[in-house]
Amino acid sequence: MQQFFAILKDSFREAVDGFVIYVMLALAAVLIVLVASVSFTPDSPDVALPKVLPKFAILYPDQGKGTFPTAVPVPLKYQAANAQLGANGAATFILEVDRDKERDGALALPLDGFRYAVYTWTKPSGPKVENPFANRNRGPNVSTELGIVAPPAASADDLKGVTDEQMVAFLKFQFAAFVGVHESDVTISRRAGVAEPAYAFDVQLNNATTARGWTQSVSVLFGAVPPFKSRPLGASVAFIQDQLVNGIGAAVTLMLSVVITAFFIPNMLRKGSLDLLISKPIGRVQLLVYKYIGGLTFIFLLSAFTIGGVWAVTGVRSGLWNPTFLLVVPVLTFTFAILYAVSTVIAVYTRSAIAAILITLAFMFFLYLLGQAKTVFDANRIVNEFDLPEWAYTLVDTLNNILPRYKDLDKLTTSFITDGTVPVGDARIRGIFVETPSWAGAFGVSLAFIALMLGLASWRLVKRDG
Amino acid sequence: MSVIETRDLRKTYGRIEALKGVSLRVEKGQIYGLLGQNGAGKTTLIKILLGIVGKTEGEALLLGAPAGAVEVRRKVGYLPEDHAFPGYHTGYSLMDFYGSLYGVPAAERAKKIPEALELVGIAGRMHSKIKTYSKGMKQRLGIAQALMHDPDLIILDEPTDGVDPMGRKEIRDLMADLKNKGHTIFLNSHLLGEVELICDRVAILQQGKLVREGTIDELTKTKGTYTLGLLAGQTFPTDAVTALGFPVRALPDTAGHFEVTLPDGKTIEPVMKLLSERGLTVVHIVEKKQSLEDVFMTTVEGAEPGVDRKRRRGARPVGGGE
Numbered sequence: 001m002q003q004f005f006a007i008l009k010d011s012f013r014e015a016v017d018g019f020v021i022y023v024m025l026a027l028a029a030v031l032i033v034l035v036a037s038v039s040f041t042p043d044s045p046d047v048a049l050p051k052v053l054p055k056f057a058i059l060y061p062d063q064g065k066g067t068f069p070t071a072v073p074v075p076l077k078y079q080a081a082n083a084q085l086g087a088n089g090a091a092t093f094i095l096e097v098d099r100d101k102e103r104d105g106a107l108a109l110p111l112d113g114f115r116y117a118v119y120t121w122t123k124p125s126g127p128k129v130e131n132p133f134a135n136r137n138r139g140p141n142v143s144t145e146l147g148i149v150a151p152p153a154a155s156a157d158d159l160k161g162v163t164d165e166q167m168v169a170f171l172k173f174q175f176a177a178f179v180g181v182h183e184s185d186v187t188i189s190r191r192a193g194v195a196e197p198a199y200a201f202d203v204q205l206n207n208a209t210t211a212r213g214w215t216q217s218v219s220v221l222f223g224a225v226p227p228f229k230s231r232p233l234g235a236s237v238a239f240i241q242d243q244l245v246n247g248i249g250a251a252v253t254l255m256l257s258v259v260i261t262a263f264f265i266p267n268m269l270r271k272g273s274l275d276l277l278i279s280k281p282i283g284r285v286q287l288l289v290y291k292y293i294g295g296l297t298f299i300f301l302l303s304a305f306t307i308g309g310v311w312a313v314t315g316v317r318s319g320l321w322n323p324t325f326l327l328v329v330p331v332l333t334f335t336f337a338i339l340y341a342v343s344t345v346i347a348v349y350t351r352s353a354i355a356a357i358l359i360t361l362a363f364m365f366f367l368y369l370l371g372q373a374k375t376v377f378d379a380n381r382i383v384n385e386f387d388l389p390e391w392a393y394t395l396v397d398t399l400n401n402i403l404p405r406y407k408d409l410d411k412l413t414t415s416f417i418t419d420g421t422v423p424v425g426d427a428r429i430r431g432i433f434v435e436t437p438s439w440a441g442a443f444g445v446s447l448a449f450i451a452l453m454l455g456l457a458s459w460r461l462v463k464r465d466g
Numbered sequence: 467m468s469v470i471e472t473r474d475l476r477k478t479y480g481r482i483e484a485l486k487g488v489s490l491r492v493e494k495g496q497i498y499g500l501l502g503q504n505g506a507g508k509t510t511l512i513k514i515l516l517g518i519v520g521k522t523e524g525e526a527l528l529l530g531a532p533a534g535a536v537e538v539r540r541k542v543g544y545l546p547e548d549h550a551f552p553g554y555h556t557g558y559s560l561m562d563f564y565g566s567l568y569g570v571p572a573a574e575r576a577k578k579i580p581e582a583l584e585l586v587g588i589a590g591r592m593h594s595k596i597k598t599y600s601k602g603m604k605q606r607l608g609i610a611q612a613l614m615h616d617p618d619l620i621i622l623d624e625p626t627d628g629v630d631p632m633g634r635k636e637i638r639d640l641m642a643d644l645k646n647k648g649h650t651i652f653l654n655s656h657l658l659g660e661v662e663l664i665c666d667r668v669a670i671l672q673q674g675k676l677v678r679e680g681t682i683d684e685l686t687k688t689k690g691t692y693t694l695g696l697l698a699g700q701t702f703p704t705d706a707v708t709a710l711g712f713p714v715r716a717l718p719d720t721a722g723h724f725e726v727t728l729p730d731g732k733t734i735e736p737v738m739k740l741l742s743e744r745g746l747t748v749v750h751i752v753e754k755k756q757s758l759e760d761v762f763m764t765t766v767e768g769a770e771p772g773v774d775r776k777r778r779r780g781a782r783p784v785g786g787g788e
Contacts, residue, residue, distance in 0.1 A: 006566030010552075017554030272550030276611075279516045280567040281540040465479070465519035 003282050004290050011264060011294025020260050024253070024302060031249060032309035035240055039223050040216040040318045042209035043230055045083035045091045051215050052232070053078035053095075055178040056171075058425060059120050061149065064173045066125035067428055070151040074117045075100040080203075089209035094191065095171070098198040112197040115159040118170045119152070122162075126150035136384040141393045143381045147432045164190050171201060177425030180212030180234060181205050210319050212237075213423040234422040237318050241325045242417040245310050246410075250332050253303060255361065258339055261295035262356040265347035285458040288344070292454065295340050300333045307332075324420035331413045338404040338446050339364055341453035348457040364406075371407020374400045378435070404446035408437035467530045469494050469619050469650040470515060475524035477510050477674075484510040486674040487524065492667070494618075497641060497651040499661040501762055502671035508654045509547060511671070512621055515652075516544055529618060540568060543612030547623040547654070549604070553597030557583060557607050560596060561614055568615040575614075582610040587636065601628035609637065613644070620644065623654045638664050662686070662758035670765050678765050686755045690728035695721065695750030696741070703744060710736055723750060 015021050042048070056078045059070045077100040083093035097114045128145040136142075168188045176183045185206035194200045208214055212234030217227035229236075268274060268291055278284055307329050315321040343360040347353065377396050380386050415436050418427050470492035477485040485507045492498040502508045513519040514526050517534020526533035529541055551560055558579055565575040583589040586606035588599075596604065605628050612620055622641075626634045634657075641651055641664055655661050661668060662682055670678040678685060696702055702724050704714045711732070717723045726737055734751075741748055756764075 002566050002569060006563055009566075010555075010563050013554050013559065014552065267552065270550050272546060272548040273552065275513070275516075275518050275546040276544070276549055276551070276564070277567070278518055279539060279542070279544040279546070280564065281536045281569065282567055283536060465513075 003286070004293075007287070007290040008294050008297055011291060011298060014264060014267065015260055015298045018260065020256060021302075024256055024260075025305070027252070028302070028306040028309065031245070031306065032313055034220070035244070035310050036313035036317060037220055037222045038236075038240065038314075038317055039219045039227075040233060040236065041219070041227060042089065042233075043215045043217060045080060045085055045093055045208075047230065048209075048215040049080040049083060049091075049093065051230075052179055052213050053080065055425065056174045057117075058178075058429065059117055059151075060173075060177065060425070060428065061120055061123055061125045061152075063122055063169070064177065066149065068125065068128070068147050068149045069428070069432070070120055070126075071129040071146075071148045074113045074120070076113045076117060077101075085209070089207050091203075091205045091208040093203055095188075095201040095203045096194075096198070097200070112159050114167070114197060114199050115162045116154055118162045118167050119154050119158055121170045121173070122166055123152045126152055131382060131384075133382060133384045139380075139384065139388055139393075140390055141377075141381050141388070142384045146382065147435075167199070168201070171203075174425070175203075175205060176423075177428075178213050178423050179205065179208065180214070180232075180423035181208055211423075212320060212421060213426065216318075232422065232426075233318060233320055234426070237314055237320050237322065238417055238421040240314055241310065241322065241328075241421065242414050245307060246328050246332075246413050246417060249306065250303075250328070250335075250413075253299065253306070253332070254336055254339060254364065257295075257299045257302070257336055258343060258360050258364070259357055261298060261340060262343050262347065262360065263353045264291055264295055265344050266351050266353045266356065269348065269351050284461045288348070288458055288461055289454065292340060292344050295344075296333055296337055299336045300329065303329050303332045320421065322417070322420035324416040327416045328413045331409055331416075334443070334446070335406065335409050337450055338367075338406070341450040341457075345453045345457040345460075348460050367404060367406035370396070370399055370403065371405075371410070374407060401445065402449075404449045405437060405442040408442040409446070411437050412439075412442055467494075468492060468527070469496075469529055470498070470652060471525075471527045472511070472515075473525040475511070475514065475526055476522045477507070477514060477519065478522045483674050485514075485521075485524075488671070488674070488676045490669055490676060490679060492650060492652060494650050495645060495648055496666045497645050497653060497664050499665035499668040500652065500654045500671065501656075501658065501661060501668060501758075503766055505673075506671040507674040508671055509623060512544075512623055512652070512654060515621065516542065540615075541618045543615065543617035543620045545605075545608040545612045545622045545625055547627070549608050551596045551604060551607065553595060555596050556593050557588060557596060557599070557610075558592040560607065561592075561611055564611045565614055570615050578614050578616075582614045583607075585613070585640065586610045587633070602630060602633055605629050606633070606637075609640070617649070619650045619652065621652045621654075624656065625653070626655065626657060626660060634660065658757075658759045658762055668758065670762060672766050678761070682758065685761050686758060687753070690730075691754040692726050692728070692734050693717065693723050693750065693752045693754055694726055694737075694741075694748060695723045697747040697749050698722075700746050703740065703746070706740060706744075707737055710740065712737055725754065 057074060057076060059074070060066050061070060077098050079096045080093040081096055083091060085091055099113050126149045129148050129150050131142065131144050131146050134142045134144050167190060171188050172183045172186045175181055175186045187204040189202050191200040191202060213232045215230050216233045216236065218229045218231070218236050219225050219227040268277065277287060307326060311322070311325050339360050342363050343356040346359045347356040350356070373396050377388065377393060380388060418430060468491045470490070473489050475485050475488045476483070488507070488511060500508050500511065510519065514521045515528055515533045516539065528538045531538045555563065561579040561582065562575055565579065570578065580589055580592065583592045586609050588603050588606050591599070591603065596607070599607065605625065609622065609625055612622065626637050629637060638660065644651060653661065653665060665682060667679070667681050668685060669676055702722065704724070707714050707726065711729055713727045715725045717725055726734065728734060738748065
């Protein structure tokens with residue numbers, strides 16, 4: 001272990017010797033300060049509730065345990081009346097539920113839409129819905145099902161059997177699923193005197209304004225710029241953490257890290273330098289692997305600083321502490337491990353940092369394009385928009401199967417961030433459009449690729465004289 | 467057990483034969499010098515001993531174990547010829563890094579690093595970045611890193627390269643001191659005068675072959691030639707000595723000294739007896755020796771240097787690799 005830590009320390013010295021690391025740290029610091037300057041101001045219930053209540057039309061069967069929503073949202077109108085904001089962000093209002101006159105009639109529905117919605121919510125998930133785009137007959141790779149389930153059939157007696165308790169439980173779930181409040185913070189009671197199929201409920205949401213789904217006005221530069229955007233708190237935090245940090249920030253970090261660390265191996269292999277190292281009691285493979293890990297440690301520390309900083313300031317400024325965001329650190333490090341393995345093998349064969357940088361960045365770009373192509377091809381399997389030949393699907397799928405899952409790792413981090421920021425109901429909607437990649441596929445194939453690259457580099461280093 | 471032992475060691479780089487069956491032994495406590503022109507195969511030999519390059523044929527043992535074995539390298543200190551220390555290190559941090567690779571415990575490193583740097587005379591700059599060091603300072607640092615872990619065998623490839631005359635003297639003294647402490651030193655140097663001053667045994671490599679090997683005395687002794695000088699005013703009996711069968715030649719630019727060559731199987735005794743019988747007083751008698759440089763020049767005379775750089779496309783190899 002002493003040798004391992006010695007080489008880690010050496011890599012660290014090498015990294016901090018240049019100016020690029022300081023540029024990166026400065027950029028990270030600027031990003032953290034910029035994020036810290038974002039202010040969140042909760043909207044009043046009159047503004048927030050009309051934005052969130054329409055989502056109640058989305059139903060997750062099996063009392064919310066079904067992860068796929070029903071195919072046909074019940075056209076109901078959920079409205080808040082007499083809304084007030086109390087102490088500690090508690091919102092009280094009357095929730096009125098009625099048929100959506102504008103959409104009603106377009107669909108063949110039972111008369112009492114709300115009872116039907118509650119009934120659907122209580123029943124187990126139905127079969128997946130057939131893909132209506134599949135019959136475009138454009139290709140052989142089309143999915144025949146969608147990620148949504150069919151609603152159950154219900155008789156008039158079934159609907160009559162829906163109780164007030166089930167209605168209250170349903171609404172509590174919806175508030176938890178789409179506003180993000182804890183169910184124990186929701187108090188609901190049905191109001192008497194409202195003729196069915198209209199309904200009214202007295203609702204109190206404690207801690208509503210700090211909930212993920214509650215809309216908040218966003219301003220930047222510590223309020224110097226007036227609020228310009230009102231959106232759910234979780235969506236704003238997800239934007240910062242996913243788009244700004246995991247997207248642009250991660251891409252820039254990866255590219256700059258490729259540049260900085262590309263010099264590690266060629267410098268080690270320089271004439272006069274390698275002899276000094278391999279005359280010491282350390283194996284060549286060990287030396288290479290330790291140096292490789294040294295490069296990874298560099299980006300791990302850098303991303304831990306950046307992501308930890310952004311996580312802390314978003315937590316302080318928004319009140320939304322999303323620990324899953326911190327998982328971006330190991331995933332980003334793993335993504336870099338793929339690139340650095342390529343850089344290492346090129347460096348060992350060519351001893352040129354420039355070749356390592358150019359080929360690694362080209363490979364990174366290729367993986368990005370492949371990921372985009374895979375996304376487009378997978379989407380086309382559902383919407384059947386383009387006439388794509390069989391061989392093109394085979395090619396993209398094969399490349400995706402054997403090469404590191406760069407895009408899948410990105411999807412995984414997006415999914416971490418989304419799951420930790422947006423309310424669960426909103427997060428599940430993603431599942432209709434984006435399939436969360438498997439851990440085994442994303443990490444397994446990538447790990448095998450890294451092992452192959454390091455194996456090739458080690459073989460070359462062991463076989464060569466000096 | 468010899469510290470270094472090679473038997474019929476061979477190395478080829480493609481079509482180039484860098485070593486052509488080298489056999490040598492270095493015993494404990496010796497300072498062993500390896501001489502040869504550029505491309506004679508000296509550095510190749512050292513690199514094989516350290517496992518930096520692989521041998522093609524033959525055997526190479528270091529401290530009784532196969533050369534290049536990881537555990538053996540722990541007991542060896544090495545200064546390569548064209549060393550390139552990372553400029554981002556300070557002298558101290560580099561020593562600390564290498565010391566860690568040797569497995570020297572932290573407390574011991576903290577004690578030994580300043581001592582080793584003091585020994586080579588750069589302790590005052592140990593916290594400066596290496597990129598600010600002169601060539602001589604880097605050379606001294608290289609020697610210090612080879613000594614720090616108290617190795618049994620120290621292999622130095624051109625240790626005084628770039629060092630001023632005063633520094634060379636200090637390094638020679640240091641090597642002598644290390645020898646007295648029981649260390650074995652394997653020295654590769656072009657500075658023949660230096661090698662002659664400190665080495666116990668010397669080997670000369672020529673185009674990958676070991677062409678001479680022995681102690682300094684053995685190599686520099688010129689068998690059967692004496693220089694004689696008589697008391698001032700006395701005349702050397704050239705004719706009488708020649709008549710005895712001993713060729714004589716007056717040495718120019720000397721104070722009446724003559725060189726007498728002994729025929730095979732004869733000693734200087736008859737000449738001394740003749741001089742004595744004639745009442746002549748011998749005030750100077752020295753068995754003639756060559757300098758190591760003479761030996762080296764005679765040995766390699768007429769030979770083409772080897773190849774120590776990448777061969778140009780199409781050029782034919784003329785010898786071994788450095």
